Amino acid sequence: MSHLLIIGDKSDQNPVKAFHPAYTVTNIQNKIRTIDGTKVSYSAWVRLFKLHAKGYKVLAHIDGTDPPLKTDPTYEAWSEIDAIVLQWIYGTISDDLLARVLEPDSTAYETWSKVQNIFLNNKGSRAAALEHEFNNLTLRAMSSLEAYCQRLKDLASQLNDVDCPVNENCLVLQLVCGLPSEFDTVGAYLNKTLPPWDTACSMLQLEN
Structure with missing residues (x-):
């Protein structure tokens, strides 16, 4: 060339x-x-x-x-x-x-x-560590709701890299799973309707 x-x-x-x-x-x-x-x-x-x-x-x-x-x-x-x-x-x-x-x-x-x-390389061990953090992440462990949402999104991207894809529904469900009790009402709605990820995050911001 x-x-x-x-x-x-x-x-x-x-x-x-x-x-x-x-x-x-x-x-x-x-x-x-x-x-x-x-x-x-x-x-x-x-x-x-x-x-x-x-x-x-x-x-x-x-x-x-x-x-x-x-x-x-x-x-x-x-x-x-x-x-x-x-x-x-x-x-x-x-x-x-x-x-x-x-x-x-x-x-x-x-x-x-x-x-x-x-x-x-070493997809298995990396996937296990990422899945553990993804499944156990909570809003209370993060500095803000925005940081919580971003960290979940980042972990989902990293899991995709090691052939453990996280679809949007699972991402929204995990988002709700890590919320404290004051978000119970909006959380129940998100669990039921499973809106797009960006919509779910926006709804939580309105409740924050």
């Missing part, structure tokens, strides 16, 4: 030269939130990263597509773009994750795979 594109027809004596779209990204953190495994789950990070990788025409650098041979005339341009994608990965993971995946001469795909392995 050449990083230099030529715009204009053959008769143009001064064709406009345009760089590969990846060169236009100046601050990837403004586009992709930093993954920390809690507030930003692995699955959310992957979705955002792939969305931007597709938009900036670099998806082949993280999907396992074979790179050109080092003897190929396009290799140097490919290597430059790969270094940019690698910087995107390093720039959107937490410091502790960076320390675990930072290696000399690594490609974007190799680093992408290391991040994947960190979050998807």
Whole structure:
């Protein structure tokens, strides 16, 4: 893949030269939130990263597509773009994750795979710990109703990452389960109607 594109027809004596779209990204953190495994789950990070990788025409650098041979005339341009994608990965993971995946001469795909392995290995033990916290979380243990709702949502996202999906009905039921007695009336209504998650949280805010 050449990083230099030529715009204009053959008769143009001064064709406009345009760089590969990846060169236009100046601050990837403004586009992709930093993954920390809690507030930003692995699955959310992957979705955002792939969305931007597709938009900036670099998806082949993280999907396992074979790179050109080092003897190929396009290799140097490919290597430059790969270094940019690698910087995107390093720039959107937490410091502790960076320390675990930072290696000399690594490609974007190799680093992408290391991040994947960190979050998807040992699924059983991670799922058990997440399920325990999800099932036992209460509003009284949190600083606010907003924090309680957000933590439940974050835990559900992390459970999805380890192949233990939490559907919206279960999320609402667990939300009600951790409420103190002063929310009994609205809680009974939520248990009966099982509204969408955002609606349930809004109803609790009105009662708070």
